[in-house]
Amino acid sequence: MGGSRRVLVAVFAAVFGAVLAAPPAAAARAADSAVAASQGAASQGADSAAAERSTDGTESTEAAAGGADSVAGRFGRQELHWGDCAGVADPALRCTEVAVPLDYHRPNGRKITIVVSRLPATDPTRRRGVLLTTGGGPGGPGVPLPSSLAPLLSSEVRARYDLIGFDMRFVERSTPIGCGQDVEEPGGYWVRTATSGSFPADTAEARAYARACVRAAGWALPHATTANAARDMDVIRAALGEEKISYLGGSYAGMLGAVYSTLFPRRVDRFVLDSPPNPDTVWRAYELARTPAFEAGTAAFAAWTAQRNADYGLGDTAQKVTDAVTGLIRRARTAPIVVAGHAWTSDELGTLLVVGIYDERSFGLVAAAFAALAAGREPFVPFPLRPLPPAGVPGVPADNHTATNMAYRCGDGPWPRDPRDYLRDIASYSERYPLFGPANANITPCAFWPRIEDEPVRLSANRSPGVLVTAALRDVAVPIANSRAVAARIRGSRMVTIDAHTHAPYPAYGNACLNGAVDAFLTTGTLPAADVAC
Template sequence: MRARKIVTAVAAGATLMTGMAVTGQASADAADLAGAAGTFHRQTLTWHGCRTGPDDETGEKLDAAGAQCAEVTVPLDYRDPRGRTISVAISRIRATDPARRRGALLINPGGPGGSGVPQVLLAGYMPAVAARYDLIGMDPRFVGRNRQIRCRWTTDTPTRSAGPTRRTFDESVTLMKELADGCAQGDRDLLPHATTRNTARDMDVVREVLGEPKLSYLGYSYGTYLGAVYTQMFGARADRIVLDSAVGPDVYGPDLLSENGPAIAAALRNWASWAAARDTEYGLGTTEAEVLATVERVNQAATRRPLRVGPYRLGFQHVPYLLFVRLYDDRPEAYAGLAAEVRVLADAARGRTVTVPASLKETLDGLFTGSGSAEDRAGTPIICADKPATRDPQSYFRDIQAHRADEPLFGPMTRNVSPCSFWPTAPVEAPTTIGNDVPLLVVGATGDPVTPYPGQRAMHRALTGSRMVTLRGAYRHGAYLAAGDTCVDATVNRYLVDGVLPGGDTVCDRDGAPGGRR
């Protein structure tokens, strides 16, 4: 799941071991580097400017913020640490109060496939934290500035609706086979090593190279799963850990969106109520039901014949996805953007000539040409390497049919088959079983459409040493820094700066006032 929108909003996706006890797993993974620790743990970093060329706007911002960048060498395959190596890009902004510096805080934005290097730019939004920590960004292996896996896709994402019939489902099966084959023809030899467990191992090499006895961590969305895996493998080396918008540990994998339909529909209803109160501006309907009926007319029209939106033809495959990615954020400006875009789609559904809204152009370019950020292209190999998918497409069609009545709009998208069902390589390790007592903080919103609240609660239960801060009444993905909620921000800052976990699970109301404890 991608949390890039969170950070964008505030700053401008065979070692057969599963979840052992914390100390046992840490020892086992330390043993993976036996005989080669000196090569990786004692390497000397060469820090340099972050800008890679005249078109590197992110690097320019990093340099202007005083960041430094470097590359860390890690094994491609931790089972063979003397074999082939790769590098992972990192960034650093030093603590602004060196006398009170606590250590290093690594930040991951999610995905999988999200670039971590730019996340140090959050320093300006968390000054008290930035005073105490060196902020560290790390591009996970094969992501961002690192050597990327070539998957030969002409789209940014495999997320599509399977549509209304067996024929339209079969069309999506054909597409997923083509996408998987595109990865097989690219860098097949890299695919088995694009795992979350290997990224967690890379994180621990980074910790060691930085000279830190422990590592603090802030992870959003998929980054919460990565953080949980790190605590499972290297719990004795985990300092202060914050997991925002947690992925359900048992749901993570090729079917990670399969339970999202009800949460997305609830977020859509919340937006529809907002839009109905502004019918004079957007003309989508005067009630929630009328606005939802407008959305349904758009979807039905796209099912009959693709909608003409500028040079693009939007079909039933695309409409649910476009709604979903616009529901990450429940702030008024985000809702206004979605309302304006639905207005355009409603006009196109009536056969009117429309142009592509500027707010939608980048998404459509990526969807139809693959010219976007490539986070999903980088993330799909990670998901497929982490956990096997069923190889029977028929099981997905049966699941869609079983939920078509109660999830008519989003179920055919969230329950659809993925490229992992046709992946050319099998996972070389068993999935990590999350379950440990490392003290940490889980943060989330009750109406999160991307990582639904029941899954967040499941992560909290699996991490028995955790406390949870809930942003009640929010339909958004990402609560800390991104929601503008003083209650959530203060609770997280107090933990990161002072090490104080709440005495119990805490609820913050959407307006920023504490809602009490559970």
């Protein structure tokens, strides 16, 4: 049980990871000074920023080079002051604030603050540079990640890189936003399951949530995009004094790395993209396309549990297990299941199932939890089903994860605006995928979100060196087709896959073949001669 507990906690952390905080004065003043020093180059304002973009939405060669005329070049001159990291117990991890433009088309306007953490390389004599990372989600924090990642990396990788974490714009420490909710949604995701006759209420709730977000954080929403997060990464690079960066990103963070490689190909050193969503399909098409994987993951969980009916008592066939679990979720939808003083809602139980089916090593823990609920006993769930604000970090709204997740998802790509489109999808997907179709196809606040100025970034064959893409063949969270598409679009890339039912396997899954290939790339820069099937 101890092993499955660790697995489930790791999976939850990888996937999910009020008063708005003003940009800290020190970082804002530093940015103002840096911009003022380059006022002549910056005088074109929005026009110069627009000129740095090519017609396909990628940064031009000149902008990617980070010269004096680029936004990163100007903002990279700010002075960094390293100190303790709020809410992080590791004293070796140090943090600083990096000021970036709220709007990259108007770099002389308002600044916001990105909090960056650093864990130094263990051997300064062999240090190669920095290895950036951040949380998944989108909406998961990245500042604490170097401390949790370091013990999992090989000693050779640790010797060569400073591990750099950062909370993306509007996430936790980095100028956080909220939408006025008192608590997070289960899992930190706004999801509603369509039931008979529920669509009018679901639509009204989605519209109300979007309006609440506009009231609370309307100034930020147009600027919450993966492309802007990638631009922030390049400012971080420049502020750290690095010509290039290496990167390790899992799940959504892998997608962020892919977007960076398109926008700033000349700044890419060694990039590892672990189970990335395909940015060309996010987010509506992506959510619909992964519905079959959710159903397949549930079927695998049900078959595994049925073979162990003596242990869990949920049924001796996969169908009986599925009926038992979905029956509990439907029961909780009618009225929460109260056990040991906690009222278990259908959304919480659905989140427990979804997180559980992400990794086959967690099947036993999830089966035991549902078996306990079926018997009226308190289940053992070793993580909060609703993300909690970070302890010791003031000013983070109670619903920050949900708010930022929705902001990035709604801002990154087109969503249908006509509710009738969702009704058609609900009918189609509910028939083919009865377990998850009614939720994945349902309307969301993105149908009513403010329109975003920037066009989504499409991956392109570019001048960056090839990246290494890793994935599990039976990934439920981000189906393997996504990783294959990303690898195909970035010229010269290679893939390393494992035949496993898990998500974001490097390095925590512990596959020696996979970890060895990634470690070799990070330490030598040599990609495999061909794709590797571990």
